Amino acid sequence: MIRTFCFAAASAAFILAAGQPAAAADDELIKSQAGSWLLAPESGAKGCRLTFETSPASGGYAISGADACATALPAYAKAAAWNFSDDGTLNLMDASQKVVARFQEEEGSPWESEDGDPTWLLPALGDVDHVPTVASLAGTWQIQQPGGKLICNVTLSGDADQDGTPKMSPGGDCPADIRDLKLSLWAMEGFGLVMMGTDGSSLSFDMRPDGSFQKSEEEEGEPMVLVRKQGS
Template sequence: MIGFMLRLTIPAAMLLDCGSAGAQDIDPDILRAQAGTYLVAPENGRAGCRLTLETDLAIGGYSLSGQDHCSKPLPALAEAAAWNFDGNGGLILIDPTRKAIARFVENEGSPMKTEDETPLLLLSAPDGVDRLPTFRSLAGTWAMQRPGGEKLCSVTLDGTLDTDGHAPLSLSADCAANVARLKLAVWNIDGFGLTLMSHDGSSLSFDMRADGNFDKSREEGGKPLSLVRH
C-alpha cells in the first residue's frame, strides 16, 4: 500500500535540544530517507496540503517548504518553519519559536498520524491528489479488470462500517473463478491503500492512482490487476 512508516530510535533528549547541534547528530542516511514531499491531510477526507521535508539545518531541526499552500486547508501548518524527529519514531512540525504545532506518531503498518480528534496523516500521495479516500467516497460499484480491459468481476463496496472497522462488499455472479474462490466479503482503507478481504484470511491489496482508480499492490505479486470505478 501507499503509505509512510519509518522506524527510528532517536534519543528522547534530542527533542529537548532541537537546535543545530542536536540535528547534526542524526545519521545522514536516516535524514535522507525521511526527506521528501508528503501530503498532510485529515483522516475525514477533507483537503490537505503538501509539505517537502528538506535536509538543510533550520532553527529547531531541518528546513521544509510548501507550508504556504497550507494556509487555506490547514492554516495551523502554514506556521511551520522546521521539522524534526521526536525521539520515539515519530516526527514533529515546529513553528519559528520551536513550538511543536503537529506531532505525527508512528503506527505500525500504517501512515504516521496525529492523535487529534480529527487526525492528520503524513504520507506519500499520488500526484495531484489533495485528500484521503474515505469509505463514503469509495462506496459504489467497481470493475476488477486486467490492464488491457479484460473484466474479471464487478465489486460493489458498501460504505457502512461494522464493529471491526470494515465495510461489506459483494461480488457479481459472473466473477472469474480465480476471484470467486477468494470469497471476498469485506473491505478496508488505510491511507491510499484499499484491501478486499474474506472472512478466512484471503485478501487483495490495491494502491490508489492519480485518477482515483486502483492498481494491485506490487507486494501482491502475480498478474497486474486494477479496480476501475463504473
C-alpha cells in the first residue's frame, strides 16, 4: 500500500458523526485537517498552496492563501472555505458557498479531485510545489542507511508492464532481505513510492523535502533512505 498519508480513519470518523448535531467530538477531526496543503496536478505540473483554517466561514471553515493559485491553478483561486460532505467527500467552496472542487480519498492514497484533470490535495512538504512522476524519478537510486552507508542500488524504469505499472530491478549488490522481496514493479502516488514484489511483498517510502525518500514508518525493520545516484 502506498503510504503518502492516511485519512481513512478521519473520513470514517466524520461519516459516523454525520447526521448528528455538530459536536465537540468533530473538533478533533477539523483540527487534524488544519494546516498548509499543496494542490498539485497528477501530471507533475506546478501546483499551489493554501491553508485550511479552523475558524468558521460560510459553508464550513476558512481557507487562506488561495489567491496564490491564480497562475498555476486559477480554478482554485476563489476557494474560501472547506468542509466535509456526509459521504466523506472533502469540498472546497467559494464565498457564495458554490463548490469549487470535490475531493475523494481512498485508504492510503491522497485526496484526488472528482472532476477534470486529476489534481491531488496533499499536506505541504517543505518548499515542494509539485508531485513527482514516473518520468521524473526513472533512473538508478541507492538504498542507504540513514548515515549514508550504501546498502545497494535499484533501478526504477519508465517502462511499464502490460497493466501499465512501471518496472524496477534491484541491483546484484542487494542483500538477501531485499532480494527476497522479489521487487519487480514500482508506483508513485502523491509523495509516496512503493516497490512491489512478484509474491505480494512491498517496500514503501515517503518523500522528503529534498527529493529523497525515507522508508515509511509503518514498515518493519531498520530505517533506510532512497537517494538518487549521482549522474543518474
